[in-house]
Amino acid sequence: MLEVNGLIKRFGGFTSVNNVSFKVDQGEILGLIGPNGSGKSTIFNMLSGFFPPTAGSIRFQGRELAGMAPYAIIQGGIGRTFQIPRPFRRLTIFENVALAGYYGQEGRTRAKAFESAEKALTLVGLPLDRHAPVDGLGAAGLKKLELAKALATEPKLLLADESLGGLDEHEMDQAADMLNRIRAELGITIIWVEHIMGVLMRVVDRVMVLDHGEKISEGLPSEITNDPRVVEVYLGSDAVAVQAMAAARG
Amino acid sequence: MSKLLPWIAGAALVALPFIYNSPYPLHIIVIILIWSFVYTSWSVMGRFGLVSLGHGGFLGVGAYVNALLWNNFGLTPWIGIPLAMLAAAGLAVLIAYPCSRFRITGHYFALVTMALSAIVLQVITATRDVTGGSLGYTPQRVPGGSSLFAFQFTDKETWYWIALAIWGGGLFVRWYVDRSMMRYALEAISEDEDAASAAGVHVTAEKLKITALSAAMTALGGALYCQYQMFISPDTVSGISASLQMVFASVVGGIYVLLGPTVGAVITIMLAEVLRIGFGTAAVGWDNFVYGILLVLFIIYLPQGIVGSLMAKLRGARVGS
The missing domain is CATH 3.40.50.300 (P-loop containing nucleotide triphosphate hydrolases)
Structure with missing residues (x-):
């Protein structure tokens, strides 16, 4: 491969x-x-x-x-994570992952992006709440978010x-x-x-x-x-x- | 109820000239609407940390390209204005592309774009045979004063509705960008370009899109100002001072809220008018002096701007209760 x-x-x-x-x-x-x-x-x-x-x-x-x-x-x-998590703090947790879901593949619709964001968040075990801010996450949570972002790009x-x-x-x-x-x-x-x-x-x-x-x-x-x-x-x-x-x- | 509020306010604004059409206040309102649109256009990209001081240049391109096409070739503004917007968007891409490729961001981006403002001002002033130079420029009036083809209207009511529609359109564009996926990408880019590209975002393309959009809108504002005032001079529609004016007003009102730049326009224009009427020629230039002090105070004490801070207060109160 x-x-x-x-x-x-x-x-x-x-x-x-x-x-x-x-x-x-x-x-x-x-x-x-x-x-x-x-x-x-x-x-x-x-x-x-x-x-x-x-x-x-x-x-x-x-x-x-x-x-x-x-x-x-x-x-x-190809999806990648960073050694030190690099979340977007001006976006919510969900928006972070939805962004990756939207731009990670060509020709995505918003609905499809949200769907892959939900899938990725569920898999890593982060809440699906649309409004939860990144600032509430600890070290383990940030690593999960980093992984969810990479997974959402499918x-x-x-x-x-x-x-x-x-x-x-x-x-x-x-x-x-x-x-x-x-x-x-x-x-x-x-x-x-x-x-x-x-x-x-x-x-x-x-x-x-x-x-x-x-x-x-x-x-x-x-x-x-x-x-x-x-x-x-x-x-x-x-x-x-x-x-x-x-x-x-x- | 809060869903209905914008529609009620909008209907009231549309109906205004039927109830109240005193020429001077209406003139001030038209001016406020046009500049509100321009400031909103600036904030479309400014709110994502893309602080451009080049928008004076785009404003000047919008105003002059359209007027020059009309005077020299008799081209209707219905075509001239879109061409002027395209020219401004092209100029924006010309500046923004190398900035993005070489990672010129933040303060350096502001400086590079500031040079653009200065260059456009210089070009207009230097080509005085064509543009009238620093004496200014007047689009040729059509006989009779009003013509749809020439986009010239003598009555203030028509201009009020045109300006209102354009201003509403500007708010719609910003609202639309704010709820699109583009907002996610631009917020991400403003924080961390590498992390954004790791999410699949084509950083340069997204930056160019929003810059071209913002520049084209600003050019439309410049052309509109020209058609309404029927006179433009390089100092009012181009140059660094015109760019700074946009930043002042947007920061004062609040760049992160939809109506921030509009409130900024109301405050700065009212201030200029009050000084002009109250002190006459003794106060020439005072408004800029006051803006400067205001800008410093706002950046230190009220970085969210007036509307932004008010909304944060309200939200805090709602959460608290």
């Missing part, structure tokens, strides 16, 4: 993403992990058109996305950017279940960027690990957690030694 080849992004002399290639299949959840500054968000920004890639190609359902404007990519079937591929930062454990579990439900009920393919490995590993089919803008590992969650390069990046080289010693002792 999505095929990324040789993606490069440089900001001046700094290479944020260096020659990354990967594929996403229809219906899967791909986890994208890596430390701060490893290039995860930059990849998302390229996939959704916010940054034009320096080089490389992004093919989505057979169409080249590199160089397209964000609105056109969104209307073409994407085929959802780019979920670190949707769990700032949540407690219970809320994290809920959010992870939510992504599972989004795939199961709506058939949406998901790329999920996350810091917190534990929850992510439970949900995703495959994981891709980035470090300093390069792909260092890719595979099933069980393979990734045992990959020494990944452990080194995440926990430092001491941990690799500890793990090796533990393995030696049997």
Whole structure:
């Protein structure tokens, strides 16, 4: 469904993403992990058109996305959330989502937009009240709103950017279940960027690990957690030694 | 009851000249209606944080293009006015497109558009052979004074109904934008352009649409003013001062409420008239001085404007009771 080849992004002399290639299949959840500054968000920004890639190609359902404007990519079937929720505070919760429902697809009527807004709000568990203001929402509520906005554009591929930062454990579990439900009920393919490995590993089919803008590992969650390069990046080289010693002792 | 109120008020306004048609007050009311329409046109985009100081330019294009076409080619204002509106919309797109592409927003947008006002004023003044320059310009009168073809009418009642209809039309356009999905997009754009495009909004297209609409409406106001006064000068219908006038009046009345710019027009025009009658030539320019002080006071103490603050009070009282 999505095929990324040789993606490069440089900001001046700094290479944020260096020659990354990967594929996403229809219906899967791909986890994208890596430390701060490893290039995860930059990849998302390229996939959704916010940054034009320096080089490389992004093919989505057979169409080249590199160089397209964000609105056109969104209307073409890719939805995205932001790491830090960016709600429109001058609009109500419902209007936020209805806006995405209206402009997220070409040729929408107001009725159709409201319908997909209601669907998205119901799925994430936010009130359908037309007049409820954004200001009443807490951290978890804002993340739900962010997700509802992305869902209302009726994407085929959802780019979920670190949707769990700032949540407690219970809320994290809920959010992870939510992504599972989004795939199961709506058939949406998901790329999920996350810091917190534990929850992510439970949900995703495959994981891709980035470090300093390069792909260092890719595979099933069980393979990734045992990959020494990944452990080194995440926990430092001491941990690799500890793990090796533990393995030696049997 | 509150649903009926606008219709009752509208009917009363339409019937006014039958009951009361003293020429001077009627003249003042026509002037108020025309400027109310212009200020409303400004607020159509101004209320979304798109603070343009270029509307003096659009007003001037509306007034002069129509008058020039009539005097030089005998083109009826029925065609001339739409052409003038198109010209203003084209000029608006010419300015707004690069502004949007290069993300010139807020104060910088105000500055760029301010330059447009100044340029239009300069062009009108400099091409004095064609436009009459700073001495002003008069559309040729038709023999007999009134003609539908020439859009010239000598009686104040006709002008009152024309101005009333245009003003009502302006309010309708703003009301229509306010309840359309476009409002969602523009509110979103005014807060966060990137988040808006992540919702699928074509930011530049939406900005250009509202700017062209607002500019075309303003040009209509300029042409109407010209047809009514039968005299225009670059200082009254173009330039930075004309733009600032729109901002003053709209802020004083309240840009976020439908009738805000109208109330702003009533206040500023009455103020100018009172100063003119009360102090005569001794008070020339005082109105601008008072506007300046008012603007500062309003922005600090009453940013919602008079109507906006009143409505907030009323709403608060209703919720409180």
